[in-house]
Amino acid sequence: MVKIFILLKKDFLLELRQQHTFFGILLYVASTIFVLYLAMGQPDSAVYNGLFWMIQLFVCVNAVAKSFLQESKGRMLYFFSISSPVHFIIAKLIYNAILMLLMVLLSLILFRILLGNPVNNSFQFIGITCLGGLSLSLVFTLMAAIAAKAQQSAAIMAILGFPLIIPQLLLLIRLSKSSMGEVFRAGALMQISLLLIGLDLLVVVLAIVLFPFLWKD
Amino acid sequence: MKFKWWKLLCIFFLLLTFTAGFLIKIPIIGNLHQTARNFFFHIPMWFGQMGLLSLSLGFSIAYLRTENLKYDIYASELAKTGIIFGILGLITGSIWAKYTWGEFWSNDPKQIAAAIAVLIYLAYIVLRGSMTDMDKKARISAVYNIFAYFIYIPLIMILPRLVQSLHPGGMEGAKGGGNPALGGNNLDATMEMVFWPAVFGWLLLGIWISSLKIRLYMLANKNLINE
Numbered sequence: 001m002v003k004i005f006i007l008l009k010k011d012f013l014l015e016l017r018q019q020h021t022f023f024g025i026l027l028y029v030a031s032t033i034f035v036l037y038l039a040m041g042q043p044d045s046a047v048y049n050g051l052f053w054m055i056q057l058f059v060c061v062n063a064v065a066k067s068f069l070q071e072s073k074g075r076m077l078y079f080f081s082i083s084s085p086v087h088f089i090i091a092k093l094i095y096n097a098i099l100m101l102l103m104v105l106l107s108l109i110l111f112r113i114l115l116g117n118p119v120n121n122s123f124q125f126i127g128i129t130c131l132g133g134l135s136l137s138l139v140f141t142l143m144a145a146i147a148a149k150a151q152q153s154a155a156i157m158a159i160l161g162f163p164l165i166i167p168q169l170l171l172l173i174r175l176s177k178s179s180m181g182e183v184f185r186a187g188a189l190m191q192i193s194l195l196l197i198g199l200d201l202l203v204v205v206l207a208i209v210l211f212p213f214l215w216k217d
Numbered sequence: 218m219k220f221k222w223w224k225l226l227c228i229f230f231l232l233l234t235f236t237a238g239f240l241i242k243i244p245i246i247g248n249l250h251q252t253a254r255n256f257f258f259h260i261p262m263w264f265g266q267m268g269l270l271s272l273s274l275g276f277s278i279a280y281l282r283t284e285n286l287k288y289d290i291y292a293s294e295l296a297k298t299g300i301i302f303g304i305l306g307l308i309t310g311s312i313w314a315k316y317t318w319g320e321f322w323s324n325d326p327k328q329i330a331a332a333i334a335v336l337i338y339l340a341y342i343v344l345r346g347s348m349t350d351m352d353k354k355a356r357i358s359a360v361y362n363i364f365a366y367f368i369y370i371p372l373i374m375i376l377p378r379l380v381q382s383l384h385p386g387g388m389e390g391a392k393g394g395g396n397p398a399l400g401g402n403n404l405d406a407t408m409e410m411v412f413w414p415a416v417f418g419w420l421l422l423g424i425w426i427s428s429l430k431i432r433l434y435m436l437a438n439k440n441l442i443n444e
Contacts, residue, residue, distance in 0.1 A: 142364060149357050150347050159343050160361065163336035167372045199371060206367055210360045213281050 003083055013065070015099075021070070025063050029103060032058070033110045033193055042116035045180040050112055053162065053173050056129075056136060057070035057165065059103050062094050064140040065157055068148035089145070089211040093204060096137040104133035118180055125179040131196055132172040138203045139165050143208075171196055223421055230418025234258075237411045244408075245330070255313045257411055260313055262306030262418035263331075268420045269299035269427065274366045277359040286441070289355035292362060293345060296338055298427045302333075302419075303335040327384040330372050337365050337372075351441065 015022050032055055056068045063118075079088055108129050120188065140161055147157035175192050178184050238257040246253065269385055276292035279285075310319040310328065322328060348354040378386075 146344070146357055146361055149353070150344060151362055156344065156347055160340050163333055163340055164365065165329075166333050166370050169367065170376070174275075195375065199368075202367060202371075206364050210363060213356055213360055 002096070003087045004091050007083060007087060010096055011091065012096040014070075017066070017202050021066055021108060024145075025059065025066075025103065026106070028038075028062055029059055029112060031054070033107060033114055037114040040115070045118035048111075048118050049176050051115075052107075052129075053132070053169055055107060055111075055167065056104060057130060057162075059102055059107065060133075060136040060140050060194070061154070061158060061161065062099055063099055063103055064137055064144050065147070065154055065156055067096055067141070067176060069154075071148070076122040079121055085212040085215040086171055088215070089141075089142060092145075093138060093141050093207060097134050097139045100133040100137035101130055104129050120181050121179040122191075125176060128172065128176050128179060131193065132168075132177075133169045135172070135200050135203075136165065138200055138207070139168065142207045142210070145211060149214055168196060168199055224425060227418055227421035227425060230414040231422060234261075234411060234415040236417055238415065241407055241411060246295050249317060252313055252316050253408075255309060256408065257415040259309040259347055261307060261416045262302050262309060262410070264416045265419045265423045266302040266306060266334075267298050269302060269423045270369065272368060272424070273299060274363060277362040280355060280359045283354075284352075286351065287435075289359060290431055292359065293341075294430045294434065295424075296362065297340055297430070298423050300335060300338045300342070300424055300425075303331065303338070307331055308333065317337045324383055327377050330376055334369050334373055337369055341365060353355055387411075 004103070023168040036051060036055070040047070040051075092170050105126075108126065140157070143157050143164070146160060147154070171192055175189070178189055236296040238254055243251070243253050273292045276288045276295065280292060288404050309330070314323065314325075314328075315321045318325075341358060341361055345354055345358045348357065396398070402426035
C-alpha cells in the first residue's frame with residue numbers, strides 16, 4: 001500500500017515538475033473544443049453527446065499515452081529493480097484515472113461554456129462523465145503499456161484501443177442520453193451503470209493479472 | 218497419409234449440411250420462406266468463431282505459463298481462422314438480411330457488435346505484425362489476446378441483450394429473449410437434426426484449417442522452434 005502511494009507520489013511530482021506535458025493536454029482539450037465551437041456553434045443534444053464522448057476518447061488517448069511513453073528504458077529498468085509490477089500498474093491505473101477525471105471535468109466545463117447546455121439533469125451527467133473518464137482511462141492504461149512495449153507508441157495504441165473501447169463508449173453515449181431528456185425503461189439506467197462498473201472491475205483485474213507478463217524483458 | 222477420425226466426421230457433417238440442408242422440408246415462418254436454410258450456414262459461423270477464439274485464448278494462456286513458442290503459433294493461427302469465420306458470418310448475415318430486412322447493412326446493433334469483434338481481432342494481427350522479436354511478439358500479443366477476449370465476450374453476449382434489434386433473440390421479454398442470437402426454443406425438430414451436425418462440422422473445419430496452417434508454419438520455421 002505504501003509502495004503504491006510512493007509510486008503515485010512520484011507520478012504527481014513528475015507532473016508538477018514537467019508542467020509542459022500537463023498544460024499541453026489542457027491546451028489540446030481547450031483548442032479542440034474551441035474549434036468545435038467555431039465550427040458548429042451550439043449543436044442539439046444528439047450531436048453534443050456524440051461530440052463530447054469523441055473528444056473524451058481523443059483526450060484520453062493523448063493523456064494516458066504519455067504516462068508510459070515518458071518513462072525511458074533506463075528508468076523502467078530502475079522501477080523493475082525496486083518495485084513489483086503489481087504495485088507499479090496499480091499506481092499507474094490510479095494516476096491515470098485521476099488525470100482523466102480532471103480532464104473530463106474540465107472539458108465538461110468548457111463544453112458548457114462554449115457549446116451550450118442541452119443537459120437537463122446536471123448531477124446525473126457529471127456522474128456519468130466521471131464513470132466514463134474512469135472507464136476510458138483504465139482500458140487505455142493497459143493499451144499504453146502494450147503500445148510502449150511494442151515501441152510503435154501512439155499509432156498502435158489507437159489501433160488496439162479503439163475497437164476495444166467501442167462497447168463501453170456506446171454504453172456511455174446511451175447512458176448520457178438519459179440526462180438529456182430521453183426516458184428509459186425502469187431499471188435500465190441502473191443496469192447499464194452496473195454493467196459499466198462491472199466492465200471496469202474486469203479491466204482492473206485483467207490489468208493486474210496481465211501486466212507482470214508485459215513487464216519482464 | 219494419416220487420417221484422423223474427426224476429419225472424417227467433419228467431412229460427413231458438412232456433406233450432410235450441404236445435402237440435407239438444401240433438401241429437407243423446412244417450416245415456412247413469416248417472411249423467412251426458404252432463406253431459413255441459411256440457418257445451417259450463418260449461425261454455425263458464430264459458433265465456429267466462438268470456439269476458435271476460445272481455443273486461441275487457451276493457447277495464449279498456455280504460452281504465458283510455459284513460454285513455449287509453439288503455443289503462440291497455435292493461438293495466432295486459430296485467431297486468424299476465427300477472423301475468417303467472423304467475416305463469413307457477417308457476409309452470410311448480410312445476405313440473409315437483404316432478403317428478410319430489406320438491406321444488406323441496416324446498422325443493427327448485432328451487425329455492429331459482430332463487426333467490432335472482427336476489428337478487435339484484426340488489431341491483434343496488426344500488433345503481431347508490428348514487432349520482429351519472436352519472444353516479445355509472442356508475449357505481448359498473448360497479453361492482448363487475453364484482454365481482447367474478455368472484452369469480446371461482453372460485447373457479443375451482454376450488450377445485445379440491452380438493446381432493441383431486428384435480429385432474433387435479445388432483450389428479455391422479446392421473442393426468444395435470453396439468448397443473444399438464437400430465437401429460443403422454436404427450432405423445428407427436423408431442422409435441429411441438420412443444425413447441430415452443421416455447427417460441429419464447421420467448427421471442425423475451422424480447427425482443420427488452423428491445424429494445416431500451424432503445420433505449414435512449423436515446417437517453414439523448423440529451425441526457430443525447438444520441440
